[in-house]
Amino acid sequence: MSDETRTAALEILRTLVGAPDADFHDGQFEAIRSLVDDRSRALVVQRTGWGKSAVYFVATLLLRRRGGGPTVLVSPLLALMRDQIAAAERAGVRAVAINSTNAHEWSDVLGRLQNDDVDVLLLSPERLNNPAFRDEQLPALVERMGMLVVDEAHCISDWGHDFRPDYRRLGELIRRLPAGVPILATTATANSRVVTDVEEQLAGGGVEVVTIRGPLARASLRLGVLRLPDARARLAWLLTHLGDLPGSGIIYSLTVSGAQDVARLLRDAGHDVHAYTGQTDAAEREESEALLKANRVKALVATSALGMGFDKPDLGFVVHLGAPSSPVAYYQQVGRAGRATENADVLLLPGPEDPDIWRYFATASMPTQERAERVIAELGDHPLSTPALEALVDIRRTPLELLLKVLDVDGAVRRVRGGWVATGAPWTYDAERYERIAQARRIEQQHMLDYERTDGCRMEFLQRTLDDPTAAPCGRCDACAGAWYPTDIAEAATGSADASLARVGVPIEPRAQWPTGGDKLGIPLKGNIPPAERAEEGRALARLTDLGWGGSLRALLEGGAADAPLTPAMRDAVVRVLADWPWTARPASVVALPSRRHPQLVSSLAEQLAAVGRLPYLGTLAIRGGGPSGAPGGNSVFRLSGLWDRFDATGLEIPPGPVLLVDDLADSRWTLTVAARELRLAGAEAVLPFALALRG
Template identity: 55%
Template sequence: MVGPPEQDHDPRTETAPGPGVGASAPPLPRGTARPVVGDEEDLREEAEAALRRLVGRDDARLRDDQWRAIDALVSEHRRALVVQRTGWGKSAVYFVSTALLRARGAGPTIIVSPLLALMRDQIAAAGRAGIRAATINSANVTEWDEIHARISAGEVDVLLCSPERLNNPGFRDEVLPRLAADAGLVVVDEAHCVSDWGHDFRPDYRRIRTLLAELPVGIPVLATTATANARVTADVAEQLETTGHEDARSDVLVLRGGLDRESLHLGVLRLGDQPTRVAWLLEFLAATDGSGIVYCLTVSVAEQVAAQLREAGVAVAAYTGRTDPTERESLEADLKENRVKALVATSALGMGFDKPDLAFVVHMGAPSSPIAYYQQVGRAGRGVDEAVVVLLPGEEDARIWEYFGSLAFPEERQVRATLDALERGGTQSAQLLETQVDLTRSRLEMMLKVLDVDGAVKRVKGGWESTGAGWTYDAERYARVEQARLAEQRTMVDYVSTDGCRMAFLRATLDDPELEAGTRCGRCDNCGGVTLPSAPTREHVAQARKAMDVPGVVVEPRRMWPSGMPGLGVELKGKIPPAEQARPGRAVARLDGLGWSQPLRELFAPGTPDGEVPVHLRKAAVQVLDAWPEGTTVDGVVAIRSTTRPELVSHLAQGLARYLGKPFVGTVGPSPEHEAPGRHDVNSAMRLAGVAQRLTLELSPAARTGLAGRSILLVDDLTASGWTLAVATRLLTEHGATGVQPFVLAQR
């Protein structure tokens, strides 16, 4: 039997959209059904005709499991979970099912998809089959009313919406119930996100269980993913079984296939340091045909690597969580059309991006999960015979994993404090809650989403409110999830060091039901199927090192005080007056980057004792000053006195004052009753409150008087939130200083 093309859909073939889906006539409104096809053979023939229109190939045939899923959805209106490798053709299942169901008078299909890239590709694929698709997401708010009108008029066959829409009050309470009641099919794409055992758990996805429980009887449901091991598969299937209808068949059809990717040639290279890895990447890109993706673990590394490659003449672009949504779409198009050699990306470019001829995927640093790794490398080789996949692990990987692991579900006392605040104060925004809970904004918002799904709080217009329902802190469950995360990290370390077959290792990690003992792919570096250049030339390493040896990043000043500060006893609100703002400052480097980031990470490691600035970092600091005119024209130097690294900061500030030939004016430091270090693991408002209540101006009367009209270099060792620099600047400007220029060794 001939299967569909290797990719989910083939953008290289175009077919003119017909007037309707699955037939020569437009789809009928719900309730005016055409006669159902008489037998299974005829239905399969109709399904394969729809598949041929979708992929633009006359020889396309459904795989057996594709047909089993389609038949279950269309003939039996069942719920199905399809776990199949990337490129298997999961989207064909729901597009073909849509064509058949719409031809029988069913309502539109609702697809919950996690990324805009996925939505754009699927809308294009649907159009080739004559399926009219539309999307509702954060990037097309101005089109929502028009799309709702088209849905009501029966002019939309498929509606794609992001999981975040499910938690938008207006969409959740007003639009979604109408859509769900009239849906012909509900699809949950990338369904592993539903499970908190999955590598990409998303709180918004948990609301899908509520959506499924409230669906009218008889509406089929399809969940799909390429990255789910046995535990995640069982968890998702259990959630799909929620029906609430005794007369509806509730057992879920689970279809799991083999995960081998015959086009992928996997390899791991352990190279000595960051310059060597970047130099190797430069040579690899020059020697490799086609275009691909270079994954990095942090935004800073992605931006730095992209900048170095561009400087070396390679056509690349950075693609991260900071990239504007409109620019993302343009960058995706550039990669698809091979206008760039590669996108240097974080995990922001992941699920749903479809370029069948993607020739390579390189990881500059190892993801914390082999399941996430399999998902990312699965972007390659979907429509070509061979694609190269290379992992370049770094010594900093474990520290990055540890940081992201610190963002786990909060402690019970923090959850209770949030619930108590909502019960006392009624509806409140996240900004206002920040002043009452010692959580960072990202952790607070994640927690609120989980509590929303659990029924303890509800997102409404204007913020969040308590439902008054009881809620239990499942500490045992959260601990199990954390242990599963740590186990995945250990497995990723084992993947790097294994001398066995790498594809078999990944397949075993994902509980591939078709994996046989002793299987070897014959394509990875350990099986002898791929040969990678082991080391770059000295010249390229020297060039990469030279580029990394240029220190200096801009430290942007704070321009707005957080909301709700009076509630914390700090009378600061609104915009910071320009006269009280710091000027854009400088840091030697960010802690999560390349180059100078490495010695800075070592300097600020927990076990490093306080002491003078190391010689190499003194030279880097001077380089930054010399390249920064505003920093060299100050009238004096002030230090922020540190209680944890007093010798380091004092040595840095006084050394810079001597280098500039300017007076060391004095310090800004904690008052005697606040000598203990302030907390850094809290949200912005609480961090500011702690700083504002702690810092005082520690200058002699003469020095205070002499501040009037003077510009100051404000020196600290490390900045994270920016509030210490903002408050110290305000103290200095209140006494007449002008033009405060912050300088720090590192920016977190």
């Protein structure tokens, strides 16, 4: 049977890759044979470009020829799904997806499944807990499933680089599968600890797992680290040398605003680049992927939203402006380059702010016991939607959704039609587990700092960190062969970088609707905010995450700096924001919001703006009942509740014309919204909010 299987498998492989003389890489056929002939469970850990997708597409067609049902492929990213479907079509595999972007196609997909007209169904892990899919389609699919494939399987593990609760749900699906259904898990990045954890997930019921692990070194990659003093120097280097980098590539940024700012700077300098982030429209992301694959842009400036599985074999370079938080994440991203070329350049330009960004994202993704218990206490037998639950617990939408997924996987809550219910099952906060994860992340972060500073081979360092027993010097990186990248910076590029970092002015969008659930907290309004009570579009000097003023603002507002008057440099920057503000009517007066944390800063900001604009300064908005309560942040309805009826503008003599309303930080924007409403009700013709910083 094995010889027959190999002959048939080789024919499919050659069709897939379009080469009549193609043959299997080491381990490929062994994985296919274990799935097709032995109906076993396999874990494949192989470097990017080795051909993991060929294993599951070839195995799928062989199993289908033997009467098997469709393969279910759990895949984490839409970009990855698109590439997998395109690769499947080349091999004659009928592949379809059910995801958030193609709801209009779901009925057709389900019809094709019922008619056995689908070879591979691609799903996101989140789809497995969609109530309609979980309760109506999944049971029948489990009975008919020919094979289960878990791509990017390191996400199953708590130790994986991405805390994604829905991946943990796959262990439950594996336990439900009938005996004899082969399972394949694939990843390019897993150390020994993650391999062991994934093996345990796959081995539900004591089934043996076949693990095929290959060397991780990529001979085509030329790694380097260039340490520069600040963001200005990093941007200037990129402006000077982007055109020298081979082919087209990816420039990674740690934040959305960083990616957008860098893309704008490079475009202004004449480089054909696009920004690609989780906030980019889906159609625009798909178009950008296509442009990069066709070498019609020099680069995409991306966050980690363009990561796992993006398939462009001839990608010429990967540059990081700021380091990812772990060698696993870094190897995953640099593995996009040089898959079908002899040479590809990989350069890391680390920044001193990197550890602060790592800590922020790590903290944001970890649930706390207090929050979890608060959510469970509010849920009962009757479903509550996420917005309704948000009105009962002081947790913002995104972290609340993440927490609900964690509790769902733990069995404490369940997603049903109409929302969420409590299961009543005993639940205990697993503090030990979360501390293990946090400690692992701290170790990974230190490894990344060590990678930046090592004087040994960089590829060998990454291999050893990922427990690759074949780790050896590569002979190509900057440590082995000397710096291969230029270090000079053009004077004109420095000037452009300075201008970009000095750029000021970010819109503050006005709130247009009151949040759901306000009536439960004593807020007598709902629906749209009447135009006569709204603020106009406002401005902030910069976002806290901006490459330019962001660092200064973070230090001033969140870094524990003592309250002090506005500095002349920041005043000049603020004046530039006002000079560029395209308001319909110039402000006629200035009012400051009361501030507990930065009273000198806010009052001096308002006074100096009034003096520069020769406007009357009306003072600080009065407060009622002790002023606003609650801390910044929190979800909308709770934040609004702490602000409601706490400001009083009735004592102000407001002259005709708009009021410039001044604050230090715009976070939820509810402070500005409520204060603007009070000013409008007190007679202000319009309110123009201004804040030093905008969070986000």
